[in-house]
Amino acid sequence: MSPFVNAKLVMSCSLAPCHIQDAKKGLEEQLNTMLMKYCDPVEGVLLAFNSVQLLNPYGHIINETPYIHIRVAADALVFRPQTGMELSAVVCKVGSNHIGLLLNGVFNVSIASDEMPEGYAHSYSDDAWVNEDGATIALESEVTFQVLRVHVAHGVISIDGSMRLVGKSSKKRKTIESTIVASPVKEKKSKKSKKIEVEAVEEEPTPKKAKKAKKSKDIENGSAKKSKRTPTHSPAGIPSTGPTYATLKMTKANVFRALAQQRHSINRFLPKAIDKNVVADILATTQRSPTSFNMQPYACVLIDDAKERQEVSTAMLGGNVNVVQNAPLVAVFAADLEPSKRVPAVEHMYREAGANPTYIQQLGAKLRMFGGEGHLAGGIRALISTAVSPLRPVPTYVPVSSWAYKQTMIAATTFMYAAESHEVGTHLMEGFDETRLRHILNIPDRYSIPVVIACGYHTNEAPVHGRSPRLPLKEFWMHLVY
Numbered sequence: 001m002s003p004f005v006n007a008k009l010v011m012s013c014s015l016a017p018c019h020i021q022d023a024k025k026g027l028e029e030q031l032n033t034m035l036m037k038y039c040d041p042v043e044g045v046l047l048a049f050n051s052v053q054l055l056n057p058y059g060h061i062i063n064e065t066p067y068i069h070i071r072v073a074a075d076a077l078v079f080r081p082q083t084g085m086e087l088s089a090v091v092c093k094v095g096s097n098h099i100g101l102l103l104n105g106v107f108n109v110s111i112a113s114d115e116m117p118e119g120y121a122h123s124y125s126d127d128a129w130v131n132e133d134g135a136t137i138a139l140e141s142e143v144t145f146q147v148l149r150v151h152v153a154h155g156v157i158s159i160d161g162s163m164r165l166v167g168k169s170s171k172k173r174k175t176i177e178s179t180i181v182a183s184p185v186k187e188k189k190s191k192k193s194k195k196i197e198v199e200a201v202e203e204e205p206t207p208k209k210a211k212k213a214k215k216s217k218d219i220e221n222g223s224a225k226k227s228k229r230t231p232t233h234s235p236a237g238i239p240s241t242g243p244t245y246a247t248l249k250m251t252k253a254n255v256f257r258a259l260a261q262q263r264h265s266i267n268r269f270l271p272k273a274i275d276k277n278v279v280a281d282i283l284a285t286t287q288r289s290p291t292s293f294n295m296q297p298y299a300c301v302l303i304d305d306a307k308e309r310q311e312v313s314t315a316m317l318g319g320n321v322n323v324v325q326n327a328p329l330v331a332v333f334a335a336d337l338e339p340s341k342r343v344p345a346v347e348h349m350y351r352e353a354g355a356n357p358t359y360i361q362q363l364g365a366k367l368r369m370f371g372g373e374g375h376l377a378g379g380i381r382a383l384i385s386t387a388v389s390p391l392r393p394v395p396t397y398v399p400v401s402s403w404a405y406k407q408t409m410i411a412a413t414t415f416m417y418a419a420e421s422h423e424v425g426t427h428l429m430e431g432f433d434e435t436r437l438r439h440i441l442n443i444p445d446r447y448s449i450p451v452v453i454a455c456g457y458h459t460n461e462a463p464v465h466g467r468s469p470r471l472p473l474k475e476f477w478m479h480l481v482y
């Protein structure tokens, strides 16, 4: 079975007034922007199209909008890999926990270490996976794998595969593919008509075949009992307001890996405000971040007003100026350098929660021991730490700014992933003038600002310089050998 299929797109396009003289050219331009991206209605990556036809000689103008809405059809060539297919690809990355493949020189495939063929082990010295007979899987090797899962995010498709299962029936390891609902928050449905609505029609399906095909797809997607399938992706260029990862088995590991692996800093944002409910959910998740003694020594200032962002941008450095001006939401994370002032509130919180009174009573003293507050006391404690440490373990002295930054950055990181889970992209920034920023936002001297986070919906553009690289795993995984 080939992953390349012919399908028919039937679309409702919105033709801009500038294309009235040559409607076909305008429609083709719209279709061109969808090429090489995942297109939900054809359930695959749109590789090519031809024979664009108007289905109706007349279009519609809706309300006061200048667009003409026309139904069109086109023949499409689609890349649609499916679970269980056996495909070949070339190794482009060798690691100890996975290998990366390129399928047809374009599509990414990942084979996790436990999906490598039996008998193979990773060899750092050979930079390859090697078996007892000396056979190797190295860069440029062409290998066959079986498709386990297909991930889609922001129009980009990636495949998890197994080389262990090659030649074995996929039924032996049945995975229930399900649609992941990214958020419990209901977003308001926009009344505005979307620019391109796309629906796919398989070529000449007989009614019986179509019914059967639909049923088997529903089973694959774990939604056999549901009468309607929730759309999981938007056509390229239109941000999805609903579920994100189409065919991912819903485990915590899969969800988090997808978030962390696909996240990247973004510089461009759609000019679209982030729904208030979404922001509230991001903040609620952020607040669940762990902090030392649960002191929660940070504050978050949100700026969505364009004028205020403009003002904030005057405190930013270099390229960060534009980022702040264009992001519909900017979050400023401030670390509390006087955390002892929080103790009464935290004690009260614990009392309300019915915590052990002795624990509550000791909170202040514990914070003094770890929180590093007070310059003079800090200096003395640093001396004591150094002197006593050889005799018995003592809390390491760290200045209060390090202590408070540590807590605040954990919250900022949670914020970043919570945003990403709503398809809200982020860019963390430290390039700013803190004094100016504090002044503009009226943030008291008691706080210091470790990071500013620009947030907004993805434009679906790939990162300008591609996915940012990382050092080899062994560079940061020390195994206590330096």
Ligand SMILES: Cc1cc2nc3c(=O)[nH]c(=O)nc-3n(C[C@H](O)[C@H](O)[C@H](O)COP(=O)(O)O)c2cc1C
Binding pocket: 263, 264, 265, 266, 319, 320, 427, 428, 429, 430, 431, 432, 451, 468
């Ligand atoms: C604490 C922190 C501060 C950063 N400050 C800036 C900044 O001022 N300007 C900028 O363009 N990127 C900044 N970045 C983004 C990093 O350059 C980026 O995260 C890194 O290159 C990895 O790329 P990725 O986020 O796309 O994976 C910062 C990131 C972090 C975590």
